[in-house]
Amino acid sequence: MLSSTVHSYYFEVILTTIALLFGAIYYFTRNKKDPRYPSGPKPIPLLGNVLQIGNNPLRTFQKWAEEYGPIYSLRLGTQDAVIINDPKLVKELFSERSSAGRPFNPFTHFFGKGKGIVNAGGPELEAQRRFTLRKLRDVGLLKSSIEEALMEEANTLIRFFERKAGKPISGKRLFNGPVVNAIWRLVSGESNDWDSATKPEIVEGSEEVIKHVHIYLILLEYIAPGFFGWTQWVNAVNNFMRITSVAVDKHTDKLDVHNPRDFIDHYLVEMQETKDPASSFYKENGRKNLEAIVGDLFVAGTETSSTTLSWAWLYLLKNKDIQRRAQKELDLIVGESRQPSLSDKPLLPYTEAILLETLRLSGVAPLGAPHRMTADTLFKGYFLPKDLTVISDLYTIHHDPKIWGQDANVFRPERFLNEAGDAVVRHEAFAAFSFGRRQCIGEGFARDALFLFIASILHKFNIDPDPDSPVVDTEPMPGILVEHQPFKCIMNLRKH
Numbered sequence: 001m002l003s004s005t006v007h008s009y010y011f012e013v014i015l016t017t018i019a020l021l022f023g024a025i026y027y028f029t030r031n032k033k034d035p036r037y038p039s040g041p042k043p044i045p046l047l048g049n050v051l052q053i054g055n056n057p058l059r060t061f062q063k064w065a066e067e068y069g070p071i072y073s074l075r076l077g078t079q080d081a082v083i084i085n086d087p088k089l090v091k092e093l094f095s096e097r098s099s100a101g102r103p104f105n106p107f108t109h110f111f112g113k114g115k116g117i118v119n120a121g122g123p124e125l126e127a128q129r130r131f132t133l134r135k136l137r138d139v140g141l142l143k144s145s146i147e148e149a150l151m152e153e154a155n156t157l158i159r160f161f162e163r164k165a166g167k168p169i170s171g172k173r174l175f176n177g178p179v180v181n182a183i184w185r186l187v188s189g190e191s192n193d194w195d196s197a198t199k200p201e202i203v204e205g206s207e208e209v210i211k212h213v214h215i216y217l218i219l220l221e222y223i224a225p226g227f228f229g230w231t232q233w234v235n236a237v238n239n240f241m242r243i244t245s246v247a248v249d250k251h252t253d254k255l256d257v258h259n260p261r262d263f264i265d266h267y268l269v270e271m272q273e274t275k276d277p278a279s280s281f282y283k284e285n286g287r288k289n290l291e292a293i294v295g296d297l298f299v300a301g302t303e304t305s306s307t308t309l310s311w312a313w314l315y316l317l318k319n320k321d322i323q324r325r326a327q328k329e330l331d332l333i334v335g336e337s338r339q340p341s342l343s344d345k346p347l348l349p350y351t352e353a354i355l356l357e358t359l360r361l362s363g364v365a366p367l368g369a370p371h372r373m374t375a376d377t378l379f380k381g382y383f384l385p386k387d388l389t390v391i392s393d394l395y396t397i398h399h400d401p402k403i404w405g406q407d408a409n410v411f412r413p414e415r416f417l418n419e420a421g422d423a424v425v426r427h428e429a430f431a432a433f434s435f436g437r438r439q440c441i442g443e444g445f446a447r448d449a450l451f452l453f454i455a456s457i458l459h460k461f462n463i464d465p466d467p468d469s470p471v472v473d474t475e476p477m478p479g480i481l482v483e484h485q486p487f488k489c490i491m492n493l494r495k496h
């Protein structure tokens with residue numbers, strides 16, 4: 001009896017030893033890297049470098065950039081990643097087809113189930129991306145209706161501030177309504193009064209999705225979904241997708257192929273003209289892609305744009321002299337009797353420079369969106385294996401004193417102007433919308449919308465401090481996007 005217990009004990013010890021040995025061999029062979037793989041901070045088993053990243057990832061990445069240079073590696077849990085913080089290198093690598101994949105992400109995947117743009121890949125993505133980009137950029141019907149819609153949104157914003165003039169207002173979430181409405185108009189042609197007592201369904205729906213996003217959702221989906229918010233988030237996404245699906249149904253019923261009015265109409269026309277069953281625009285596949293793209297435009301476009309606008313408000317609140325210089329330019333070009341329009345843009349370089357400097361300094365999408373290598377690649381002597389995650393550290397690029405000078409952390413719109421101060425200059429290291437094959441497709445729309453909103457408000461109002469609330473500093477709060485601290489301001493009508 002005793003001998004059989006001892007026997008089975010030894011047997012278990014031997015089995016465990018063999019299992020551990022195999023585990024160790026697997027771990028070390030799996031982690032044995034090509035000698036040309038970029039180096040980086042030393043990871044620990046299972047957690048990788050996660051603990052070293054700490055509670056201020058942006059600062060940690062800046063420190064690692066100094067220590068390890070423009071390309072270095074990290075291990076995020078069991079996932080290998082390479083970080084790039086040199087604008088030329090990001091541009092060059094992201095222009096290559098082999099860097100244009102996306103790693104699996106439960107959030108974006110839940111929205112599009114691999115369809116659409118943000119989370120898709122391969123030839124289907126290329127066709128969908130090309131079509132959407134063309135429609136957003138086209139100087140055609142859609143483009144002119146976008147301009148008209150943006151002017152109206154800017155006007156609603158002015159009326160909103162007129163009613164609030166002289167009273168303290170919170171600078172947080174101030175621009176969600178107009179931004180969501182502008183994108184919804186572009187997509188569905190429908191306009192809603194975001195400032196009404198009951199929030200329009202689309203504003204409420206997209207705010208719910210954002211409200212329930214937090215970084216722990218990814219892990220907690222598997223542990224206690226109801227308690228930690230996964231279920232609420234899934235419900236919010238399903239509700240949003242229902243709104244989209246209803247809009248597509250309505251458009252299908254009323255479609256006039258000779259007179260497409262908005263993005264959904266344009267897409268439905270493309271679907272009708274597609275006769276090849278293998279095409280990503282064909283029937284059911286086309287419908288799935290269309291609904292996924294609508295979700296993508298909201299996920300990628302709303303929070304980025306409205307947070308950028310809030311940052312502009314904070315920078316302007318803290319820089320009265322910059323407000324005055326922009327207002328001087330606006331008074332000279334636009335005058336008193338009308339609202340600024342997009343056609344004024346070339347003559348309002350200082351106002352545009354305010355927007356560019358806000359995009360640079362705030363860095364709302366600090367790490368862009370992660371890419372995935374789709375093939376083994378040798379890049380600048382470094383070996384980047386297939387399936388490696390590649391992250392562009394746009395925040396470090398935008399705050400690098402070697403690029404922007406010793407005042408890299410100062411809000412100074414002049415850095416985007418020529419010497420005479422009368423034209424905007426292109427800065428090669430300006431990376432807010434990233435570069436290459438997955439570069440933001442909403443850049444033109446975002447730059448037009450944000451420019452028009454900033455110009456229209458500065459034309460009419462001064463942004464002043466609330467004497468009862470301290471003016472906060474501009475140190476960002478770390479998160480998925482870079483958010484400012486809560487602040488209050490008072491909008492005072494200007495006396496021309």
Ligand code: HEM
Pocket residue numbers: 094117118119129183296297298300301302304305308364365368369370432433434435437438439440441442443445446
């Ligand atoms: C201030 C506003 C915005 C900023 C800073 C911004 C920034 C970015 C960045 C950094 C990326 C990642 C690019 C990459 O993967 O390398 C991206 C992707 C994307 N953006 Fe934007 N974006 C903004 C507004 C918008 C708007 C208004 C829309 C749509 C109307 C939009 C639609 C998209 C889409 C669909 C993608 C995914 C592209 C792809 O996967 O191929 N963005 N954006």
